[in-house]
Every structure is written in structure tokens, then in C-alpha cells.
Amino acid sequence: MSLEEIKLSKYGLASRLPSPVNRMMASFSASFRDGLDINLGVGYVNERTMPARDMAEALFGVLKDPARYRLPFNYGGPRGSTNLIHALRRHLLDNHVGGLTAPVLEQNEIIIGPSGATSLLEAMGQVMEKGIVITTDPMYYIYCEYLHRAGFELLAVPEDEEGIRLDLLEETLASLGERRDAVRFIYVVTVNNPSCTILSNARRKHLVKAVSALSRRAGRKIPLILDRAYEDLIHAPGVPPPESALGYDEDGLVYEIGTLSKVLAPALRIGYLVGSPGPLLDTLIQKTSDTGFSAPVINQEIAAYMLEHHMTCQLQRVRAGYREKAVAVRGWIEEYLFPLLTECRGGQAGFYFYLTFRRTDTREGSPFFRYLARTTGDEQIDGAAGNRHPRVVYLPGSFCVHPSGRMQKDGQRQLRLSYGFEELEQIRTGIRLMAEASRYASLQ
Numbered sequence: 457m458s459l460e461e462i463k464l465s466k467y468g469l470a471s472r473l474p475s476p477v478n479r480m481m482a483s484f485s486a487s488f489r490d491g492l493d494i495n496l497g498v499g500y501v502n503e504r505t506m507p508a509r510d511m512a513e514a515l516f517g518v519l520k521d522p523a524r525y526r527l528p529f530n531y532g533g534p535r536g537s538t539n540l541i542h543a544l545r546r547h548l549l550d551n552h553v554g555g556l557t558a559p560v561l562e563q564n565e566i567i568i569g570p571s572g573a574t575s576l577l578e579a580m581g582q583v584m585e586k587g588i589v590i591t592t593d594p595m596y597y598i599y600c601e602y603l604h605r606a607g608f609e610l611l612a613v614p615e616d617e618e619g620i621r622l623d624l625l626e627e628t629l630a631s632l633g634e635r636r637d638a639v640r641f642i643y644v645v646t647v648n649n650p651s652c653t654i655l656s657n658a659r660r661k662h663l664v665k666a667v668s669a670l671s672r673r674a675g676r677k678i679p680l681i682l683d684r685a686y687e688d689l690i691h692a693p694g695v696p697p698p699e700s701a702l703g704y705d706e707d708g709l710v711y712e713i714g715t716l717s718k719v720l721a722p723a724l725r726i727g728y729l730v731g732s733p734g735p736l737l738d739t740l741i742q743k744t745s746d747t748g749f750s751a752p753v754i755n756q757e758i759a760a761y762m763l764e765h766h767m768t769c770q771l772q773r774v775r776a777g778y779r780e781k782a783v784a785v786r787g788w789i790e791e792y793l794f795p796l797l798t799e800c801r802g803g804q805a806g807f808y809f810y811l812t813f814r815r816t817d818t819r820e821g822s823p824f825f826r827y828l829a830r831t832t833g834d835e836q837i838d839g840a841a842g843n844r845h846p847r848v849v850y851l852p853g854s855f856c857v858h859p860s861g862r863m864q865k866d867g868q869r870q871l872r873l874s875y876g877f878e879e880l881e882q883i884r885t886g887i888r889l890m891a892e893a894s895r896y897a898s899l900q
Contacts, residue, residue, distance in 0.1 A: 652804065793811065
């Protein structure tokens with residue numbers, strides 16, 4: 457007698473097929489050949505930016521001070537470590553992050569997620585009523601794909617050089633008519649992933665006004681979730697320091713999510729949220745408790761120690777390292793790819809460039825993709841079985857744009873190039889191979 461399969465929820469059924477990033481990460485972990493294949497796609501943080509010695513010092517510093525760092529290997533509280541929250545507050549104020557002031561921070565709370573910034577975003581999708589989420593196009597594909605599987609409807613608004621276009625946001629809201637009441641929250645990455653477009657201060661301020669007006673029309677609070685994952689990595693000279701939207705939020709709508717993954721180490725899994733106290737924060741705290749009581753306390757205490765003793769120098773070092781790489785990579789894009797492109801975004805912050813080709817299809821399975829994956833079937837291109845030529849991993853733009861949005865066709869000719877993980881010579885080789893792949897694709 458055969459048994460029926462296990463009954464799954466709608467989310468479970470939608471999760472049976474792995475997401476694009478799930479497939480890419482699985483492939484990278486299983487078959488990537490270090491020193492041979494070239495990772496320009498999976499957004500790993502460069503190993504040399506991680507302060508291993510300082511974190512070793514932090515570990516012993518925590519263990520030697522049990523009066524301050526109590527029970528670091530035990531369960532913690534769902535709001536987060538008191539030491540870490542205090543250290544974050546001091547870091548934000550002392551380093552003038554976002555221009556935040558003590559009065560603004562006193563009106564808001566800081567909470568720590570159970571497993572990085574992504575866990576706070578996932579919690580938002582759990583505790584919010586299902587409905588419409590408005591975001592930027594291109595969009596943060598990992599979170600937006602999750603929201604889709606969780607049952608939300610996504611509407612993506614194209615960006616320009618200053619971030620999400622507010623004229624198109626108003627047009628999108630107007631087109632909803634009565635369905636505007638179904639908008640649950642607005643989600644914007646302030647240094648966009650994948651494009652690394654920096655949300656300008658003027659655009660940020662007007663975005664808060666637009667969401668406030670939307671909330672007043674609806675008669676209820678519609679949160680503006682600002683994901684500042686890469687904001688600490690603005691490294692280009694002359695870029696105006698970003699202003700925190702909390703400073704001009706009169707209605708308690710703004711929630712800013714930050715992370716220490718990009719500037720310390722992803723494995724610490726430290727993500728935090730700054731926002732006004734109320735029902736949403738209460739539910740997020742309970743969700744952390746449900747997930748596992750708290751983030752690992754030892755990781756939180758190490759992060760607190762790092763913020764207090766090493767963060768200023770660490771930020772300077774990381775920004776300088778990524779700036780050096782961004783300048784070199786931009787030069788190689790110009791050398792090898794510029795005649796093939798219509799647009800190149802990024803290079804001022806984070807560690808991505810977002811490229812739009814004139815005619816080259818970059819989707820999975822395209823000739824361009826197969827050339828770089830060494831799956832063309834031509835041994836001269838691919839190499840012999842068991843001894844493949846170097847492969848290049850990249851993120852196709854079709855993963856990053858809304859599948860039925862305004863940028864759907866553009867996304868077929870786009871890709872995200874990461875300069876975070878690999879060293880410079882590997883990146884240069886990867887860009888040169890992309891030029892070869894584009895020429896190969898033009899002949900197919």
C-alpha cells in the first residue's frame with residue numbers, strides 16, 4: 457500500500473522547488489573549484505576583510521569579564537544582548553551614522569534578530585497580514601522571492617541613479633485604485649542589491665513623505681522598511697553621507713534594518729532593527745523567541761566588544777579595500793566589456809556592479825551562460841570531461857527583476873558582478889571570459 461505524501465502548507469508547496477539563489481548556492485558549495493573557478497556571482501564577503509585576530513581577542517575579552525558578559529554560552533533574551541544594544545547605540549551616535557541624534561534614538565528601540573538581518577526580514581513576512589509589498593526594480597531577489605512564496609503580491613518600481621523613482625511609485629499606487637488598501641509595507645534597500653545604486657538623501661526624504669501620505673489616506677500605519685545592509689560600505693569619495701530616515705519620520709513608520717555581516721563577518725549572524733516601539737516590534741521580539749530565544753549570545757557579545765574596541769579601524773580598512781577593488785574592476789569592465797554594454801551601475805558602495813548588455817542574453821541556459829558554465833558541448837570551449845576549463849559564476853539579471861514588471865525584458869540582458877569574494881587577478885580573468893562569452897553568444 458502506497459502512502460500519500462505529507463500534507464504541506466501553501467508556503468511549503470511553494471518551497472518544494474528551490475529558488476534561483478538556492479540552486480546557485482548549492483551548486484557553488486558542491487562543485488566550485490577553489491583557485492580555478494571564479495566566483496563573481498555568489499555574494500560572499502572577502503575573507504581578508506574579516507578581522508580574525510581582533511575577534512579572537514574579543515572572544516577572550518568576553519570570557520575574562522563574566523561580571524559584564526554574563527552567561528555568554530547560555531540562552532539569551534529575545535530583544536538581544538544588552539551589551540550589544542548599548543554598543544550599537546553608542547556606535548550609531550559616536551560615528552554620526554545617518555546623522556542620528558540622541559533624541560531620535562531615544563524615541564526608537566533597537567532589537568537583535570535571531571540570525572542576521574535576513575531573519576528580521578523573514579519575520580516581517582511572518583507577522584504582517586498578507587497583501588501587497590512595493591519594492592524597487594531591480595529588487596533584492598532573495599527576500600522578494602521569499603515574500604512571493606509566503607503569499608505576498610510584489611509590485612516593483614524601477615529606479616534611476618538616485619534610487620526608487622517616486623513618480624513611478626505614485627503611478628503604481630494610482631493604478632491600484634481600491635486595491636491600494638492592500639498595501640502592507642514598502643521595502644527598499646538603501647544601497648540596492650543588485651545594482652548598488654545609493655538611495656539619495658533627497659529621494660529618501662521624499663519617500664518618507666510619500667509613505668506618510670499613503671498611510672494617512674489608508675487611515676493606518678504602512679511601514680517603510682529600509683534595508684541598509686551595504687550602507688556602511690559606501691567607499692567612493694565625494695558621496696554625501698546617507699541620512700537616516702528616522703530623523704524625519706513623524707508618524708513612526710520607518711524601520712531601519714542593519715547588519716554587521718558585511719563589515720565584520722557573516723558567520724556572527726548579527727542583524728539589528730531600529731524603529732519605533734509598538735505592536736510590530738512586540739511581534740518581532742516574540743518571533744525571535746519562537747525561533748530560538750535569541751541570537752547566539754557569544755556572537756552578540758563578541759560583536760559588542762568589536763564595536764567598542766575595533767570598529768572604527770575596521771570600517772576604514774574594509775572601505776579602503778573595497779574601494780581599491782572597485783576602481784580596478786571598473787577599469788577592467790571598461791577595457792573588456794564597455795563596447796558590449798549600454799549601462800554599468802555600482803562601484804561606489806558595497807561590492808557589486810550591475811551590467812546591462814546591448815544584445816547579449818544572460819539568462820540561465822543562454823549561450824553566454826553555457827560558455828561561462830563550460831556546458832556548451834564543445835570540448836575546445838568546455839575542456840575535457842573531468843578537467844573543465846575555469847568556470848565563471850555570475851548572477852543573471854533575470855533573477856533580479858520582477859518577472860512581469862517594467863524591467864522584465866531588460867533583465868534578460870543584465871547581470872550582477874560581485875567583486876567581494878575573489879582576488880583581483882581572478883576577477884580580471886572572469887571579466888575577460890565574459891567578453892569571450894558575449895562574442896561566442898553573438899555567433900550562435
